[in-house]
Amino acid sequence: MIKTISDIAQLAGVAKSTVSRYLNGGSVSESTKKKIERVIKETGYIPNTFAQSLKAKKPNIIGTIVPRLDSYATSQTLIGIDEQLRELNYQMLISNTSQVLKREIENIYSMARQKVAGIILLATQITATHLEAFNQLQIPVLLVGQQHENIYSVIHNDFEAAYELGRYVLANGHRKIAFLGVTEKDIAVGVNRKEGFKRAIQEVEGCEVKYYETSFKIAEAITKVPSIIDEFSPSILVCATDNIALGAIKAAYLKGIRVPADISITGFGGYEVTEVIHPGLTTAKFYYKEAGQVAAQNMVKLVNGEETELLTLSKYKIIERESVGNLFVHE
Structure with a gap:
């Protein structure tokens, strides 16, 4: 050995x-x-320096790995984690991967070499390589935003939020709908939000829905949305993130299309900017800071050998603003 x-x-x-x-x-x-x-x-x-630190002195540093730093969801989650860890006399060590999967794996091993007591991973996907790394490390790992049946996780209720938002869209008379999502490698955003929305659509007859894929970047949505409008002429764009929705609003403005008079737009996230823009964005708000606090609480329980739920769901709320028109009223 x-x-x-x-x-x-x-x-x-x-x-x-x-x-x-x-x-x-x-x-x-x-x-x-x-x-x-x-x-x-x-x-x-795993270096002996880590094992020796566990025997000599209980480490109080929690490693936190994030896919990107220029994200409202990430920054709010980190604030929640940091605030809660400080209250529990722990510190946070942050490592950014810039959405490079190889770097994410490297950071997991690197964190273990730096004497952290546990690792919180704001994941975009979980691969076999991730699981191999988790199995090799003798420290707790907790996921935020994604889930795996064998890994402790704190997730947003993407499916139910999308289902409720779908029902809201339908209640406002929209039947010709474009859903603008992301890669299905991201189970939470790419799969669960789409599937929750599909469930709502299945409850109403006479819907024409087309599903499109883009990235998380506003700029790509600005580029992609005009062709969707020209080819399909939807009454509403349901966007898998607020950033995609912001890009869609900008694209509509550049084409001289009014929101919501000519086209409606919704998002997911509840970013602060969606409240101050005009029109205000109707969105499924997730409570990222609170999710970060819960993740920190659960991680400290794991570090101390206490029982905690394998899966914890964070709350959400549908925020109705001005970006969705009611077609029943118009008729």
């Missing part, structure tokens, strides 16, 4: 000091780095 840096050094054919330098982020040649990484991966080695 691999227990020491010396064991890793011997298997990699390098000096013990070289392995120590690599583990502490020092300068190591690319070829040597690959040798050490290969041995660590094959053996599942």
Whole structure:
């Protein structure tokens, strides 16, 4: 069984000091780095500095890995995590992946090497490589925003929120609908929001719905929406995120199309900006800060060996503003 840096050094054919330098982020040649990484991966080695810290002193740092920092949802979730951890005498260590999956996996292992007590992952997807990493680490892992049957998770109620928003859209007389979603690799946003909306649509006859895919970026929605309007002429655009909806509003404005007089638009998220723009955006609001607080509470319970729910659902609310017109009233 691999227990020491010396064991890793011997298997990699390098000096013990070289392995120590690599583990502490020092300068190591690319070829040597690959040798050490290969041995660590094959053996599942976690540095003794981490194990020793668990015996000598209970760590109070919670690693938090995020896909992007320029996101309202991420920033609010981080605020919630940080505030709650501080109350519980824990600290947060943040690592950003810029939505690069390989970097996300690297950060998981890196966090373990930095003596964290647990890892909170704001995930966009969970792959077999993620599960392999979680299984190798002897520390608690908690997901926020995505769920897995074997991993502790705090998720937004995407399916029910989309179902309720779908019923709201239908209650306002809309029957020709364009749903603008994201990749189904993202189960929460790409699958659950679409499926919840579909369930609502199935309850009403005479609907014509087309489903489109875009990214999370406002700019791509601005580019994509005009062709959807030209080709399909929907009465409403149901957007899987507020950013997509903001892009759709901008695209409509550039085409001289009035919201909601000519086309209605909805989103998901409840970002602060959706309240101050004109028209205000009708959206399914998620409580990101509160979800972060719950995630922090659950993580500390896991670190202390206390029982906690495997899956925790965060609340939501449909916020009705000016971006949706009532076609029944118009008729």
